[in-house]
Amino acid sequence: NAGVTQTPKFQVLKTGQSMTLQCAQDMNHNSMYWYRQDPGMGLRLIYYSASEGTTDKGEVPNGYNVSRLNKREFSLRLESAAPSQTSVYFCAATWTGKETQYFGPGTRLLVL
Amino acid sequence: QQPVQSPQAVILREGEDAVINCSSSKALYSVHWYRQKHGEAPVFLMILLKGGEQKGHEKISASFNEKKQQSSLYLTASQLSYSGTYFCGTEVSGTYKYIFGTGTRLKVLA
Numbered sequence: 172n173a174g175v176t177q178t179p180k181f182q183v184l185k186t187g188q189s190m191t192l193q194c195a196q197d198m199n200h201n202s203m204y205w206y207r208q209d210p211g212m213g214l215r216l217i218y219y220s221a222s223e224g225t226t227d228k229g230e231v232p233n234g235y236n237v238s239r240l241n242k243r244e245f246s247l248r249l250e251s252a253a254p255s256q257t258s259v260y261f262c263a264a265t266w267t268g269k270e271t272q273y274f275g276p277g278t279r280l281l282v283l
Numbered sequence: 284q285q286p287v288q289s290p291q292a293v294i295l296r297e298g299e300d301a302v303i304n305c306s307s308s309k310a311l312y313s314v315h316w317y318r319q320k321h322g323e324a325p326v327f328l329m330i331l332l333k334g335g336e337q338k339g340h341e342k343i344s345a346s347f348n349e350k351k352q353q354s355s356l357y358l359t360a361s362q363l364s365y366s367g368t369y370f371c372g373t374e375v376s377g378t379y380k381y382i383f384g385t386g387t388r389l390k391v392l393a
Contacts, residue, residue: 202379213285213370214325214383221379229380230284261324265381271315272372272381274324 173197177262177275184252184282192247192278194262202265203245204272205229205237207258214261220245252282284309286371286384294390295361303356303387305371314347314354315372317383318365325370328356361391 178193194203201222206214206229216229220239234256236248249256259279263272286307293301305314313332317325331347331354342359358365371384 202381204381206383213386216380216382219380227378227380230382263381267379271327271330272317272325273327277324 175262175264175273175275177260177278179278180276181279182281184249184280186253186282188252189248189250190252191249192260192262192280193244194246194275195244196262196264196273197243198264198273199242200264200266200273201242202267203239204263204265205235205245205247206261206263207231207256208261208277209258217247217260249280252280254282256280257282284375285382286373288369288371288384288387290387291385292388292390294392295365296392297363298360299391301358301361301389303358303369303389305354305356305384307352307373309352310376311347311349311352311354311373312376313373314345316345316354316356317370317372319368319370321367328369358389361389363391363393365389366391 175196204219205217208214215231218237220226223242226237238246259277261277262275265272286305289304315330316328319325333349345356347354369387374381
């Protein structure tokens, strides 16, 4: 039982490159979330998926797209990376929006 | 829309107590508290539900006043292991949208 897993753990991109961050959970939770955390800052919600087949924007969605591939997987795509997207990205899963959030270990992204 | 936490940072000596506050401009129906160690993901501490119920976890407890839209986390007789950043979190009512407070950095010194 791995909980929430994220790949890759660390990535360096050049400005303009694209990439997809992967997240998977084996807890059978309905809702999944993507957050970014800048150094010394709090967690800001990028996108979330209340259930399989639905996605909604969070507080900072610009420059990102998401796909809820199935109940287990929720990916985050950067189409054209910018230095402002340098951050640590956390994926989280929860049974419903009201319950405890379980986090993956994070992906550290550096955009040069 | 993001809940505001106070203080932003606090430094304690081992054995001292601390209170961290979380205040929202929107109605709160539940509040969660998390602790994040440096370089790690946030970890759930406790959940507070409507009714002003106070929950406890060892020497860490919390209260929730839904009328004032506030929650407070109480750390008693702090230990070195309490160091980290504390976040409150809540669902925006009925939306599944989950947001975190601004965070409080806590450092406990020997």
